[in-house]
Amino acid sequence: MDFGEIRERMADYLQGQGIDAQCAYPELERVRRGGAVAAVSLRACQGGPGGFQDYLGERYDQESGQWQELYGKKIVLTFGLDLYAPQGCGAAGIQAAFDRMAEALRREGPPGLSLRELSCGETEFDQGAGLYHRTVEAVCQGYLYAVASEGGTFLDFIVRGERRI
Incomplete structure (x- = not known):
């Protein structure tokens, strides 16, 4: 699994929760939307030991x-989930989208990741782009691990999380 797939997994999760989301910097041409949209990026990744000798x-x-x-490591991923909305949607549309996003991430989160922190900035209007914008960051924790068969051959790398209530 690569970091692009992790970004896509977050965008798919948000889409499934009724939040318009797409990966930031798409290869496709951007489409103007009528409501708020979350641009999903990966801003940071930190890893640490998950067990003795990564076992x-x-x-x-x-x-x-x-x-x-x-075998694996504990990872902490910082996602950018910046919200953008056209003038017609306004700051109220940004706030409504943030509220839905916060509830979705608090309730369950994307498969394999658990939310540790969610923060946002103020909503501002970007004159040049003609869009409202709010910076949002979500810090999630999971495990990046590899599966080895009995012979010691690694089969796959997977991201998994732990759910704490």
Whole structure:
């Protein structure tokens, strides 16, 4: 899994929660929207040890009928979830979108990640772009881990989270 996929996973999660979101810097041409949209970017990634020599334990794979070893690191990802809205939508549209986003991230969050912090700036109007804008950051925690078969061959890298209530 690469960082582009992690960004896409966050954008897909927000879309599934009824929040218009797309990855920042898309390869496609930007489309003007009638309401607020979140531009999803990855601003920072920090990793640390998840266990002794990065060993996290074992799990039993039902499909193969074999035990698999898990190796990985704890990661903290800082997402940019900046909100943009046209003049017709206004600052109230930005606030409504932020409220929906905060509730969605607080309630569940994207698969494999748990929310640690959510912060935002003030809503401002960008004269040049003709859009309202609010900077938003979400700090999420998860684990980046690899699965190894019994022979020690790594099978895949996956991001997983831990849910704390």
